[in-house]
Amino acid sequence: MxxxxxxxxxxxxxxxxxxxxxxxxxxxxxxxxxxxxxxxxxxxxxxxxxxxxxxxxxxxxxxxxxxxxxxxxxxxxxxxxxxxxxxxxxxxxxDQKEAFATLPRARAWLQAYDEAAVVTPEEEKRTEIQSDCILCHSCYSACPVLETLPEFLGPFALTRAWRYVADPREADPKSHIDAVQHAGVWDCTLCGECTAVCPQGIDPKGDITLLRTKSAQYGYLDPNMQSFGSFGLDF
Incomplete structure (x- = not known):
C-alpha cells in the first residue's frame, strides 16, 4: 500500500x-x-x-x-x-509556541480560589470533558479563523477558559470573560470544525457559545453586531 x-x-x-x-x-x-x-x-x-x-x-x-x-x-x-x-x-x-501562548492570554487557569465553594457531582461533570483536552492542536489546525486572524485565541484556549468560568471554585469568573473579548469569542465563526476533529469528544464550538452568553451577562456585546446600529420604533 x-x-x-x-x-x-x-x-x-x-x-x-x-x-x-x-x-x-x-x-x-x-x-x-x-x-x-x-x-x-x-x-x-x-x-x-x-x-x-x-x-x-x-x-x-x-x-x-x-x-x-x-x-x-x-x-x-x-x-x-x-x-x-x-x-x-x-x-x-x-512550532507550537504561538498556539501555546494563547493559554495565558485566555487566563486559562484558576484565577482566584473560592475556599467556601462546594463542588457538586453535577458541577464536576459540567467541566469534566473540557479537562480531557490533550493539547494535540487538532482544533487549532482545523480552525479557519486563524488563517486570516493569526492573533485569534483559538478553540483549545477558549474551551479551557470556559472550563474555569464554569468552575464553582473560581471566585473571579469575570477575569476569564474579560480576557477572551479581543480576538476571541466574537471572532469565532461557529463552523464546528474544531468539534469535528477533537479526539477527546470536546465541543469547543458549544463552549464558545456559552462564553458568548456569559459575556453578554457581563455586559459585553458582539462588536460585529454593534456596527449595524440601533433602530427604534415610535408609537
Missing amino acids: KISIKRYHATRQPPSITQSFEIEEGVTLLEALQSIKAREDATLTFRAGCRSGVCGSCAVRVNGREVLACAYKPKEGDLVEPLRNEAVVKDLVV
Missing part, C-alpha cells in the same frame, strides 16, 4: 516536496512512519509520545483532516501533512 507524505526542510531546494512510500497494511500511521524512518529514510521527522492516544503529540493531517497518527489506520493513496496554522519546523513537526 502506498501513502504520500508532504515533507519540508528549510535548506532543501525546493524546501517542500511530496514523497511516496510503500507501507504495510493494517498498521497505524505512527507505526508506518516509524517503519519508514527505521528502514528507508532516517531523516523523516515527526512527533510521537505515548502511542496510545493520550499525549496528543502525533497529531497530523491526513487528506485534509486532523488525526492522531497513533490511532489512524492508513488507506491507499493517503496524503499525510503537518498541522496547519503553525510554522513547519521540519516534515511533520510544527
Whole structure:
C-alpha cells in the first residue's frame, strides 16, 4: 500500500516536496512512519509520545483532516501533512509556541480560589470533558479563523477558559470573560470544525457559545453586531 507524505526542510531546494512510500497494511500511521524512518529514510521527522492516544503529540493531517497518527489506520493513496496554522519546523513537526501562548492570554487557569465553594457531582461533570483536552492542536489546525486572524485565541484556549468560568471554585469568573473579548469569542465563526476533529469528544464550538452568553451577562456585546446600529420604533 502506498501513502504520500508532504515533507519540508528549510535548506532543501525546493524546501517542500511530496514523497511516496510503500507501507504495510493494517498498521497505524505512527507505526508506518516509524517503519519508514527505521528502514528507508532516517531523516523523516515527526512527533510521537505515548502511542496510545493520550499525549496528543502525533497529531497530523491526513487528506485534509486532523488525526492522531497513533490511532489512524492508513488507506491507499493517503496524503499525510503537518498541522496547519503553525510554522513547519521540519516534515511533520510544527512550532507550537504561538498556539501555546494563547493559554495565558485566555487566563486559562484558576484565577482566584473560592475556599467556601462546594463542588457538586453535577458541577464536576459540567467541566469534566473540557479537562480531557490533550493539547494535540487538532482544533487549532482545523480552525479557519486563524488563517486570516493569526492573533485569534483559538478553540483549545477558549474551551479551557470556559472550563474555569464554569468552575464553582473560581471566585473571579469575570477575569476569564474579560480576557477572551479581543480576538476571541466574537471572532469565532461557529463552523464546528474544531468539534469535528477533537479526539477527546470536546465541543469547543458549544463552549464558545456559552462564553458568548456569559459575556453578554457581563455586559459585553458582539462588536460585529454593534456596527449595524440601533433602530427604534415610535408609537
